[in-house]
Amino acid sequence: MKQPTAAIIIIGNEILSGRTQDVNVQYIARGLVEHGIRLCEVRFIPDDETIIVETVNLLRADNDYVFTTGGIGPTHDDITSASVAKALGLELTIHPEAYALLEEFYAQRAQPFNDARRRMAMTPEGASLIANPLSAAPGFIIDNVYVMAGIPNVMQKMFDSVIPTLSGSFPIHSRSVTAALIEGDIADDLARLQHHYPDVEIGSYPSIRGEMLCVSIVIRSHNVSLLDEVEIKAIDLATSYGGNLLEN
Amino acid sequence: MKQPTAAIIIIGNEILSGRTQDVNVQYIARGLVEHGIRLCEVRFIPDDETIIVETVNLLRADNDYVFTTGGIGPTHDDITSASVAKALGLELTIHPEAYALLEEFYAQRAQPFNDARRRMAMTPEGASLIANPLSAAPGFIIDNVYVMAGIPNVMQKMFDSVIPTLSGSFPIHSRSVTAALIEGDIADDLARLQHHYPDVEIGSYPSIRGEMLCVSIVIRSHNVSLLDEVEIKAIDLATSYGGNLLEN
Numbered sequence: 066m067k068q069p070t071a072a073i074i075i076i077g078n079e080i081l082s083g084r085t086q087d088v089n090v091q092y093i094a095r096g097l098v099e100h101g102i103r104l105c106e107v108r109f110i111p112d113d114e115t116i117i118v119e120t121v122n123l124l125r126a127d128n129d130y131v132f133t134t135g136g137i138g139p140t141h142d143d144i145t146s147a148s149v150a151k152a153l154g155l156e157l158t159i160h161p162e163a164y165a166l167l168e169e170f171y172a173q174r175a176q177p178f179n180d181a182r183r184r185m186a187m188t189p190e191g192a193s194l195i196a197n198p199l200s201a202a203p204g205f206i207i208d209n210v211y212v213m214a215g216i217p218n219v220m221q222k223m224f225d226s227v228i229p230t231l232s233g234s235f236p237i238h239s240r241s242v243t244a245a246l247i248e249g250d251i252a253d254d255l256a257r258l259q260h261h262y263p264d265v266e267i268g269s270y271p272s273i274r275g276e277m278l279c280v281s282i283v284i285r286s287h288n289v290s291l292l293d294e295v296e297i298k299a300i301d302l303a304t305s306y307g308g309n310l311l312e313n
Numbered sequence: 314m315k316q317p318t319a320a321i322i323i324i325g326n327e328i329l330s331g332r333t334q335d336v337n338v339q340y341i342a343r344g345l346v347e348h349g350i351r352l353c354e355v356r357f358i359p360d361d362e363t364i365i366v367e368t369v370n371l372l373r374a375d376n377d378y379v380f381t382t383g384g385i386g387p388t389h390d391d392i393t394s395a396s397v398a399k400a401l402g403l404e405l406t407i408h409p410e411a412y413a414l415l416e417e418f419y420a421q422r423a424q425p426f427n428d429a430r431r432r433m434a435m436t437p438e439g440a441s442l443i444a445n446p447l448s449a450a451p452g453f454i455i456d457n458v459y460v461m462a463g464i465p466n467v468m469q470k471m472f473d474s475v476i477p478t479l480s481g482s483f484p485i486h487s488r489s490v491t492a493a494l495i496e497g498d499i500a501d502d503l504a505r506l507q508h509h510y511p512d513v514e515i516g517s518y519p520s521i522r523g524e525m526l527c528v529s530i531v532i533r534s535h536n537v538s539l540l541d542e543v544e545i546k547a548i549d550l551a552t553s554y555g556g557n558l559l560e561n
Contacts (some may be wrong), residue, residue, distance in 0.1 A: 067461075067502060075355075077515060078514070078516055079531070080338075080355075080356070081342060081351070081352045081353070081354075082342060082343075082346050082487075083338075083339045083340075083341075083342030083343035083345075083346055083352075083517070083534070084518070084531065085339075086336065087335075087339075089332065089337065090328075090331075090335065090357065090497075091331045091333075091334045091335075093331075094328075094329060094330060095330075095331035096331075097330055097331075100331050102332075103317035104329045104330070105329070105359070106356065106358060107323075107328075107329070107356065107357035108354065108355065108356050108357075109338065109354065109355035109356075111353070112516075118407040138496055138497075138500075138517070139497040139500040139502055140496060140500045140504065141500070141503065141507050141508075141515075141517075142507075142515070142516050142517060168361075171497075176495065176497070176498065176508070177463050177498070179390070179497065179498075179500075179501055180501055181497050181500030181501045181504070182497040182500070183340070184500075186495075191350030197319055205384075215373050216520070216521070218521070224413075229432045230464075239330075247424065248386055248387055248388060249387040249419075249424070249427065249430040249433075250424065250425070250427075252387040252388045252389070252427075252429030252432075253427055253428055253429045254390055255389060256388065256389035256429070259389050259390075260389075264533065266326070267389075267390070268326055268327060268360075268390050269388035269389075269390060270327050270332070270333070270486060271386060271387070271464060272464070272558060273466070283332065286332070310551075
């Protein structure tokens with residue numbers, strides 16, 4: 066069984082200008098890993114129709130799933146829905162279910178359901194909706210493209226609702242061994258360990274805790290018993306260099 | 314004068330697996346904006362030679378500057394330097410200045426200057442170094458590609474040292490008007506404002522503060538007097554909807 070793959074497109078000038086710190090990639094990435102889907106690529110692109118069209122078409126051809134965040138609000142710079150429709154060669158039309166949802170949401174709050182808000186009911190023809198329990202305006206799924214909001218708490222609710230519907234595979238499990246060590250001391254031995262176990266992926270991630278240099282050795286594999294075996298070797302390796310084991 | 318452009322490549326499986334939250338994009342993005350360089354695209358890619366080679370070559374052809382972060386440490390999964398050399402069709406060789414720096418750094422600390430650490434002295438032929446005042450192992454510049462560490466505090470020192478050497482243009486200035494408003498209420502008027510001022514870029518960014526819905530109207534332009542004019546209009550617009558102005 067081939068592992069399904071995914072790509073993320075983060076859409077928005079506010080990210081590329083450094084105004085906003087993206088936190089959506091990590092949330093989606095973690096959910097995909099747990100579900101056994103490999104995240105192959107992430108791109109941050111501006112609110113530009115030509116670029117959105119090109120990027121969506123490239124990445125949906127290469128991956129089983131494409132997730133977009135951002136650009137589905139009511140303002141003039143929210144052009145994701147129209148751009149995704151164009152990418153797929155579909156009409157952008159009023160989605161009756163989305164329209165009804167939004168109409169009711171604004172009626173209940175006695176807020177005007179104006180032209181700007183009506184735009185949020187538009188999706189490419191044939192899209193199915195992704196519910197937004199926080200502020201009504203839905204995301205949508207069309208073909209293998211999942212179009213979600215950019216605001217993190219809304220995006221998270223949307224993503225949580227779609228992840229159980231995706232085809233995963235045997236999930237990848239991981240073990241981490243973190244120790245007060247200097248990466249360069251253990252690097253040669255770690256390379257030997259990786260060479261000896263080609264079917265696990267061994268990563269080495271240095272960090273600084275307070276003023277203490279640490280290394281996390283992260284071991285990933287589909288095969289849990291192999292993982293257990295390599296974890297023991299990694300612990301031996303770390304402690305042989307006098308590294309105190311730390312919480313991951 | 315054409316505005317210079319840049320792209321960022323974030324290299325590392327730890328980012329794509331969701332293990333690590335990237336914070337380097339925002340730091341680089343802010344520095345570029347202040348310096349008058351337009352960040353056009355960001356890609357997150359895995360530690361995979363073929364993908365690194367292809368991505369570096371694509372983005373360096375399209376942009377004045379390419380910045381990479383990650384994959385220049387001493388371990389087996391640090392393949393950025395070798396991959397960038399391959400992308401440019403250059404030999405990966407010992408950089409004498411880097412070698413001397415590292416040799417002295419480890420001698421002073423009585424740490425072994427082993428094979429793994431020697432790898433950190435390797436750069437593509439003809440590269441110039443980017444100093445690392447924290448842990449010695451340098452980044453490097455080759456052609457229009459700036460190869461930096463992934464650890465944020467090291468990356469920041471490296472980026473701070475190169476930014477003054479880049480050709481900027483007239484910087485883009487910005488004004489923000491934040492108010493307790495609902496985006497959908499002001500969207501139609503905001504679209505009219507954008508239409509009236511095609512030479513400024515007007516963005517609208519909703520957020521939730523506590524339980525209060527807010528909108529930040531962000532106005533960007535090279536032209537400060539135009540910016541002042543549009544800022545006043547944006548304030549008028551926000552207050553005409555009863556929105557209390559807030560700190561940005």
